[in-house]
Amino acid sequence: MLTTMKANVQPTGKGVQMQCESRGFKFILDEPQEAGGMNEGMNPLEGALCATGACLGIVAASFAQAKGFTYESFSIDLEGDVDPDGFMGIADVPKGFQAIRFNVNYKTSEPQEKCDEFTKFMEETCPLCCTFAEGVKVTYSNTVA
Known part of the structure; x- marks a missing residue:
């Protein structure tokens, strides 16, 4: 639905x-x-990074038990590459992120392979990661004057 x-x-x-x-x-x-x-x-792009990290974190907190993954704590570091010259119209480059990377830092006794597997699941399940990876149509629908 x-x-x-x-x-x-x-x-x-x-x-x-x-x-x-x-x-x-x-x-x-x-x-x-x-x-x-x-x-x-924060600026909107920083907010988008934080929202993406929060979305990944919510996936982890929501699915870890069902996936048999245990952790004491975790944090997520994100970074995104953007060339402000695109937004400013100075250069013909993308106006938004050209790449976003994240690292998950677990405090866990799980083996590295299981951590990697769960992190991949997080990435594939996170709605914001999917939005960025698959793209989404953004459309103007109405102006009220």
Whole structure:
């Protein structure tokens, strides 16, 4: 069954800062001062990395027991490569991430092979990893003036 998730984003009136809201939860995305922001929050690409890491982590927490994988704790480090010249129109390069990489750091007694296998499962199951890997159609649907 298809579920439609909704969000609303609006300017805060402070530089390029945006207030993001979904299901009554709110957070701020911003840019560093050198990019016209107030530096009061992550920029959207940093937020996307964090959301991806959180999504991977939720997969781990949700499926570890069913997959017979045990851990005491874990953390996920992510990095994404982006060339700002694409967004700025300076160069004909992609405007978004060209690559995203992540490492999972487990505190576990599981063997390396089982850790690798579970991490691969996380990557293949994570909705945001799948969205990035498979692409998603983003369409403009309406403007209200």
